[in-house]
Amino acid sequence: MSIGNSPEDDRPSIGLALQQARVAAGLTVEEVSVSTRVRIPIVHAIETDDFSRCGGDVYARGHIRMLARAVGLDPDPLVDRYDAEHGGRPAPTPAAPLFEAERIRSDPRRPNWTAAMVAAIVAVIGFVGFTVFNGDDDGSGTAQVAEGSTPDRNTPTPEATKPADPKPVPSDSAIAAAPRDKVTVKLSATERKTWVSAKDHNGRLLFDGLLYKGESKTFQDKERVDLVLGDAGAVELFVNGKKVEDQFEPGQVERLSYTKGDPEAG
Template sequence: MSIGNSPEDDRPSIGRVLQQARLAASLTVDQVSTATRVRIPIVHAIEQDDFSRCGGDVYARGHIRTLARAVGTDPEPLVAQYDAEHGGRPAPTPAAPLFEAERIRSDPRRPNWTAAMVAAIVAVIGFVGFTFFKGGDEPATAGRVAEGPTSDKIAPKPSASKPADPKPAPTESAIAAAPLDKVTVKLSATHGRSWISAKDHNGRSLFDGTLEQGDSKTFQDKERVDLVLGNAGSIELFVNGKKVDDRFQPGQVERLSYTKGDPEVG
């Protein structure tokens, strides 16, 4: 190493890290492109540290994150390395300042004595009327208080109702039951993490990402579920409520398809 070089100068390039991780996961460029929808020429260019085909820094960062997740490596150090090598992340645009509208102050006006006199007369008439009606209602009110209901009134007996039958606890077979009109696929990463891709019968993506150890995902479709498992040996597979006993090897890439009549590999 030459004098004055920092440790960052000896670290592998972004493209080299992504390529090594892809080879370690036993994935081809075509498989990564299919799973991530990043075109094959762009995948090749990024692995050669050529980001000119990404369409800008924002798209380059997005492609780095997508490819890193697909091959099972942490994208954040690679994005930070990209920012350091390409002038850093742009500073966020400050929010526009908010201006409080000036309150409109009304000009002082002379007091309106006519309106004040009318208001005073209305208040006096209202007070007199209220006093008159209140005085006439007092005896009746007193009578109602004196003749009010006593506290020893017999409360109605609550009607006896038949206790509801306890609901039976769901059994393990009921929980594992899958609807007969759909295909149900459950994946559990029991022996490590694995990159997976799941699509419905129309080719629409149901999930595309990494399943960490201990995580589970369940997918349903009315006709078919297509799977790509990047590290099949770490996956425990259930199809339509039944465990699939195929023994996949660690690091093995498997393409599977299941319908309502399975668990047989399509």
Template sequence: MSIGNSPEDDRPSVEDDGPSIGRVLQQARVGAGLTVDEVSTSTRVRIPIVHAIEEDDFSCSGGDVYARGHIRMLARAVGLDPDPLIERYDAEHGGRPAPTPAAPLFEAERIRPERRRPNWTAAMVAAIVAVVGFAGFTLFSDGESEGGGNTVAEGAAPETKKPTTPTTKPADPKPDPSDSAIAALPKDKVTVKLSATGDKSWISAKSHNGKLLFDGLLLKGETKTFQDDERVDLILGNAGAIELFVNGKKVKDEFEMGGVERLSYTKGDPEVG
């Protein structure tokens, strides 16, 4: 009688023999009676990307961050819990990347701007020019006062009798720059401005009638502006990297890096959208 391990211990686990991520999503979609077009419409994930993911090809997603977001949205659309699929994706693709330490970034920002040294030569030249100019003006004024003192005295006397009421109207205060920018926007449209400040982000923007305004990557430092008569619908991949302005006002929502956000905005303040 053998005391060693049972042959059953050498069999692969159920997870190793189970269907792949794409196969699981495809089977769940078919079981739910949904087509690829219907899933693409409900998730805003493009049809080629849905087909590629169901074939376990994640190269069209544009990176691990976007691949996780696509898996999460597709799983929810077909009624699956996305967390096991995300964990399996991380296990098959080297795990979730470790966050970049914040301290070196801040140190780099402090070191980057180098304060300029004062230009003493230019300051000395400016001081000399000012002294020479003042001296010349003083000599010129003294010469005029000696040669035509009587004329100046006679002309100055009548002027003292004139009323001193101001004749110029004080200038109106200038409006705040931000208020001027908001006032310049059309009141009958909704205006949405997106800026990728922290990192690149995948953006999808549609008008109120479903017309695609933009669908692609917004690289770091780039800005896109969209307008519509009624509403602008957005999907933000890696939403934490986006700075968002709606109708000239900054949206103060704090989005997470790597997160996916669906947003809609209409005319008026950001709270209206």
């Protein structure tokens, strides 16, 4: 009795599945490259199951997702198959110096300058009153001075010195307080979920996964943070406390790098 192959044995490879779907959709490699921003040589390589040109597993997964969406395939089974054939997906490494933007520090107590001012005025008035009272205490109506001179009653009374204005308390917003000796990047999914990959300057993976609508992630490194955004139009981006005003299109894939000096002034 012969044993037939399982249905999985007859499945086309990842590259062949993408190629067949592209042809069925009536798309050329050039059209897929334009819509996904994946370079033509990489599209050709992936369709022949050569993922060495992707630059690593993280980018390979991202390319597979983008190409699958462009040709009308569900990307999740293809990515799962890629993971199964390439040793599985590594567990995301938490960002070591994760900058918790959502944590708000309690306000320090400010000095009570009003009370200090009142106390100073009372002290000055008391001193002036004491001086005048002692000058009139001999009953002659003239205060005696050691040099025999009569004090000038028209001398203006010293005014209370107004305390210096308190120094402004620095903003307690975690984004506004981003340290200048590091680069801090905050992502918020404002429109819909999007795939995000983040690495530090050593290429260490900080995050690789989906950022759902309403969620935020903040990454920090002493030199550089590298990002890959699967749908840049769905993300609100803050770098070093400043909002990035670039207008990304919905579904647009962006590869971004930010340092301590970004975004540039102006």
